[in-house]
Amino acid sequence: EDNRLNLIQSRIRDFPDFPQKGIIFRDICPILKDPAALSAVTSLFEEHVRAQFQQVDLVVGLDARGFLFGPLLAQRLGVGFVLVRKKGKLPGATVSVAYNLEYGKAEAEIQEDAVAPGQKVILIDDLLATGGTLYAACSLMNQQRAEVLGCLVVVELKELNGADKIKPHPVYSLLKY
Numbered sequence: 077e078d079n080r081l082n083l084i085q086s087r088i089r090d091f092p093d094f095p096q097k098g099i100i101f102r103d104i105c106p107i108l109k110d111p112a113a114l115s116a117v118t119s120l121f122e123e124h125v126r127a128q129f130q131q132v133d134l135v136v137g138l139d140a141r142g143f144l145f146g147p148l149l150a151q152r153l154g155v156g157f158v159l160v161r162k163k164g165k166l167p168g169a170t171v172s173v174a175y176n177l178e179y180g181k182a183e184a185e186i187q188e189d190a191v192a193p194g195q196k197v198i199l200i201d202d203l204l205a206t207g208g209t210l211y212a213a214c215s216l217m218n219q220q221r222a223e224v225l226g227c228l229v230v231v232e233l234k235e236l237n238g239a240d241k242i243k244p245h246p247v248y249s250l251l252k253y
């Protein structure tokens with residue numbers, strides 16, 4: 077077994093009934109506070125991507141916690157990083173899509189020139205719950221004719237079947253709850 081996974085797991089805190097009753101919130105902040113744990117996340121993602129995909133053009137991170145892990149991975153891979161933001165935050169020409177998530181709804185947006193047709197991209201976020209957020213990001217990539225190689229998350233909440241929603245795009249998660 078990989079010690080790195082045990083370290084990462086030890087750096088996730090559970091908060092019952094946040095942000096609403098019935099949700100057990102998995103808080104990844106302690107990972108960021110521990111450089112060894114953050115490095116473990118980055119190296120596991122890097123090893124997976126290098127083993128699975130021949131060529132990657134961009135890492136695409138989801139607002140807001142995908143921004144914490146995405147640029148680290150992009151640097152390791154030697155590729156650029158692109159932001160999928162909540163609507164209204166990005167200047168210039170944008171494309172957006174509405175979606176539902178585990179505890180609400182939102183709209184995801186990218187700059188129109190963020191990805192070029194045919195570019196091979198990896199999507200990254202902290203956590204997969206219902207899959208609404210990653211599905212929306214995949215839709216934006218498809219609309220822009222980018223090729224989604226796969227999605228990376230630190231935590232996957234299995235009972236919500238988010239991976240089914242994102243099919244056929246593969247999801248790689250470090251920890252499953």
Ligand code: PRP
Nearest residue numbers: 139140141177178204205206207208209
């Ligand atoms: C959380 C989480 C994922 C998403 C997962 O973000 O960081 O992005 O929800 O849920 P889903 O799989 O059901 O879509 P949130 O929208 O709370 O935003 P934040 O990162 O800005 O806090």
Ligand code: HPA
Nearest residue numbers: 100101102103178203205
């Ligand atoms: N933790 C963090 N983010 C989330 C969760 C959670 O349990 N569910 C949906 N987004």
